[in-house]
């Protein structure tokens with residue numbers, strides 16, 4: 452009986468990973484021999500829960516410190532401008548990435564499917580927001596929060612600092628002072644299973 456592997460295992464080149472009945476092997480990082488799947492490179496194993504795709508990422512990919520198009524970034528809003536936000540990036544694709552202040556540009560049309568008049572209706576300073584990187588222009592990243600998983604995941608009352616409660620679609624209310632504010636919220640607002648302040 453060959454040893455089974457699990458998500459996030461470190462595997463070696465040539466290591467047995469499983470059988471084709473069990474997983475959908477990634478062509479870039481695995482090969483199949485007699486219905487069995489083997490690693491073509493060393494790295495960290497990823498097993499996609501939904502599709503059962505099995506693939507390997509090299510260590511250098513896991514440790515990547517630069518932001519690329521398609522990345523999902525969680526960060527804190529440092530400042531707002533008319534059409535843009537300054538973001539202190541905290542995680543890239545759920546991996547902790549400290550000490551990185553980037554300038555992200557988000558056009559009002561890339562905030563929500565719904566019409567947003569001004570950026571302050573969507574975000575405020577100190578909000579924690581989940582973005583998708585959709586491009587790069589010189590030193591600025593072009594960001595989007597269109598999509599139900601994207602948007603504000605934590606916001607504090609701008610008057611008293613109490614975490615705001617969701618009271619409607621993109622509406623928040625402070626339980627302490629009664630202040631009502633609007634944001635573009637991610638579907639898991641204040642229900643995120645990760646440490647948000649590093």
Ligand SMILES: [Zn+2]
Pocket residue numbers: 608609610611612613625626627628629630
């Ligand atoms: Zn308040």
